[in-house]
Amino acid sequence: MGKLVEGVWHDVWYDTKSSDGRFIREDAGFRDWIDNRPDAKFSPEAGRYHLYVSLACPWAHRTLIFRELKQLQDIIDVTIVCPDMLHDGWKFGIPEPLFGHTKLHQIYTQAKPDYSGRVTVPVLWDKKLQTIVSNESSEIIRMFNRAFNELTDNHVDYYPDALRNVIDEWNDYIYPNINNGVYRCGFATTQEAYEEAYESLFEALDKVDAHLAHNRYLAGSSITEADWRLFTTLIRFDSVYVGHFKCNKKRIADYPNLNGYLKELYQVPGVKETTDFYHIKRHYYFSHTSINPTQVVPVGPELDLKSPHGRDNF
Structure with a gap:
């Protein structure tokens, strides 16, 4: 970089x-x-x-x-x-x-x-x-x-006027603590900086998981921009951030609500086609030589993203 x-x-x-x-x-x-x-x-x-x-x-x-x-x-x-x-x-x-x-x-x-x-x-x-x-x-x-x-014929609005305040609140919370939080863990060069980022990351993941126990999506009953902004971090978490960035307190697979939520978003038509785990793992493990000097790329983990997500009952 x-x-x-x-x-x-x-x-x-x-x-x-x-x-x-x-x-x-x-x-x-x-x-x-x-x-x-x-x-x-x-x-x-x-x-x-x-x-x-x-x-x-x-x-x-x-x-x-x-x-x-x-x-x-x-x-x-x-x-x-x-x-x-x-x-x-x-x-x-x-x-x-x-x-x-x-x-x-x-x-x-x-x-x-x-x-x-x-x-x-x-x-x-x-x-x-x-x-x-x-x-x-x-x-x-x-x-x-x-x-x-x-x-186009697609007028679905992922940032509707009625939900903008709640979407913005989630974005403002998730960006520093989760989206950028995994990088704050992985790129930290002191123990204090790493632990500070680590604590805020998992505090935020716990909060989102608890929210999703009673809400299908972040802003309620429909998918919004806030969900897609979170999704792109969650989909990389177990493959890269747990090991490479030392975000190893829990996997997304260990969160009952986040795990189902991640599966549901991944299963939205067209999303799987935008997700390439070869590129994801190859980039992080091979490019960040200060973190992984051997450039060995892990074969695993095996991810269960195609099984029923269980979010339909919301």
């Missing part, structure tokens, strides 16, 4: 020394928006946008799920990076289709030659204006949720 400094690539890991061993995630550098306003810089058009993702990354996985659920496959095309992220950062197995670049950081400098910051996925590219619209996953999924409704 490297970064660009004024357009020049540097192979540098996160600086945890200046934060007492704590991992601090950098904010996204591109934060524009696609909408339907007449004067919008980025308007919804079929074939205009290209999505760069990793199948391993939970943040990118969110966007693939929304692209699938909102039936945007023929409207927004996609390029997938290799699972291995080493000294050159994210790379393409074959040159990507728009410019023939072989490294993701070249897409960033294509948009902004003097860009400084981490090079992350997802990236939403505008082929018309030749620039990056956004590399913030939480905002990309909201664009996918509503901006392209007039171009």
Whole structure:
């Protein structure tokens, strides 16, 4: 995991020394928006946008799920990076289709030659204006949720007006403690920082599990954005975070309500097709050599995701 400094690539890991061993995630550098306003810089058009993702990354996985659920496959095309992220950062197995670049950081400098910051996925590219619209996953999924409704037959709203407050409350709680919490455990470089993240992670998982004992989904009786944002962490938990990131107090399989909830979301039509456990395990165990210097990728665990989820009775 490297970064660009004024357009020049540097192979540098996160600086945890200046934060007492704590991992601090950098904010996204591109934060524009696609909408339907007449004067919008980025308007919804079929074939205009290209999505760069990793199948391993939970943040990118969110966007693939929304692209699938909102039936945007023929409207927004996609390029997938290799699972291995080493000294050159994210790379393409074959040159990507728009410019023939072989490294993701070249897409960033294509948009902004003097860009400084981490090079992350997802990236939403505008082929018309030749620039990056956004590399913030939480905002990309909201664009996918509503901006392209007039171009598809799918108007399911995963961020409905009536539930926005409760969705936002769950997002604000789950992001630091669970979504980013597993990284705060795995990338911590002091015992104190690790244990601090570990405690908040499992306190949050316990809270969500208790909530799901009486609620089918986070915001009530329908699936919302908050569920999909949590799902992409949960689906990686037992395969990667338990061992690789030392999040080993419990597996998701050990939580009676979270386990069934995870199965139900995985079994939503189209979601399984966005989930690639080879990429997931290969990326984390092979790329993070400071954590796993042998680069040996575990064969297991065996996951039971296709059996009845038992959530129908809510």
